[in-house]
Amino acid sequence: MLREFSIEGAGFGLRRSMMGENLDTDAVDFLEVAPENWIGVGGRYGRWFKEYTERFPFLLHGLSLSIGAPEPLDMELVAAIKKFIKQHNIRGYSEHLSYCSDHGHLYDLLPIPFTQEAVMYVAERIRMVQDALEERIAMENVSYYAAPGQEMTELAFLNAVLEEADCDLLLDVNNIYVNSINHRYDAQDFLSALPTERIRYVHIAGHYDEAEDLKVDTHGAPVIDPVWKLLDRAYEIHGVMPTLLERDFNIPPIPKLLEEVGHIKTIQASHQVEEKYVLSRR
Template identity: 75%
Template sequence: MLTTDNEQYPVQGAGLGLRRSMMGEELSPGAVDFLEVAPENWIGVGGRFGRWFRGYTERFPFVIHGLSLSIGSPAPLDLELVKSIKQFMRRHNIRCYSEHLSYCSDHGHLYDLLPIPFTSEAVRYVAGRIRQVQDVLEQRIAMENVSYYAAPGREMSELEFLNAVLEEADCDLLLDVNNIYVNAINHRYDPLDFLYGLPAERIRYAHVAGHFDEADDLKVDTHGAPVIDPVWQLLERAYEHFGPIPTLLERDFNIPPLPELLEEVSLIRQRQANTVAEPLHVCR
């Protein structure tokens, strides 16, 4: 496991998203350094799945990445969900809670991650809701830069909007490298300009994943394929700029056998070990 002395990170090294389909395949602490799940998929789960999950949370550092907070929704926040997540984190010693900077509900769940308008009004609205969640949890949360395919009512760039929300809410960042690549292609901007414009001191950990090529100028974020070379290269640039950020491999569809996933996890480790830049040391 590669470690850094930067205390801003809740975990270290290379991680993997734990999925129920992996039940029956044993993961050893030497294979991955940390694991991630969506809390909505595990809150209240008992029986053999609950025991299996508990066995992992007792042996591995865990982070959670939510699916249904819907931070940009016009509907009221689901504070009962937030309270359940707080209890879940305490029960399983979860190191960090992250969510998507998007929305997925109004009067009901929409089963997709929809873009928040890049406006000053939306910054204030979303930041207020993030602060409310942090107050209930009694800790900071990390918001993920998301993929999006339209920018309705746009008044500022994606980077300006993201940075404004992080600053106004005083929250942290889950850096999704694949989403930067996908958005850079779809919306025609330089991914390095976006990457280097992010606040290093707010990064908690990173995601890397595969996507679907609909066309040369249209990429769809699916988490259903291996990571491609340009995304690996962008991750390397992130390590050179920020240091070897803890990084998790996401795979949600077309999940291959565990040995294949662990091969990709090992590629993260190799790139972390080959990082030549010194990590940025940030006082929190």
């Protein structure tokens, strides 16, 4: 039996630089970390992390599974993640639909070729990880800047992998926006064609404007208005979903981060009010 995710509301990614901050459980509903950054960590960081996992629901968002790589899966890493999940009562694990290794780590998330062969290869590896963890995992739609060997669209590839692997989707709204500009497609059409029943939670983040037709996914800036509007549209299409703010550098003070988390909550609440109103009218 594969374990299901169990989270709700709005959260953000916890970073070590935030150690010592006093987070209010009313301001943030859940937190997320990369397991590679915390597995085996002891001392004051380990104690601090343990305290947080006792106060907040946690999710894991992996960095190095490298699901599309040509080399064998790192099952020792998967086993360590499984142990970490049980140790800290983690609510779910997600990874990137990409690869980052080939006889060593490449320190970047590279695009998997959009081909049917790649669909079958990646789906088999996702199933292996799910079987080993004994729980469903969510794969994130990633930003990419080239599409080598492309035989199908990004959307067709993503949906085919989700179906073949029978896994969940971590929906990254900013990545849809960035890719829609860089690869010239309609972001709302892409969003509408995703399977609602597979979306487990959402990422939202800022990016860098290299040029009018080139956006770079950085997680180093505030979320811009078009991305907030796309999140609003995602709730309209798929319903309100747990949503996490990502910020990896240029991290502002916690109160500033919580303003963006609060904006997520405001958008979520507006849709929940609309839903209640519709139900009351029936």
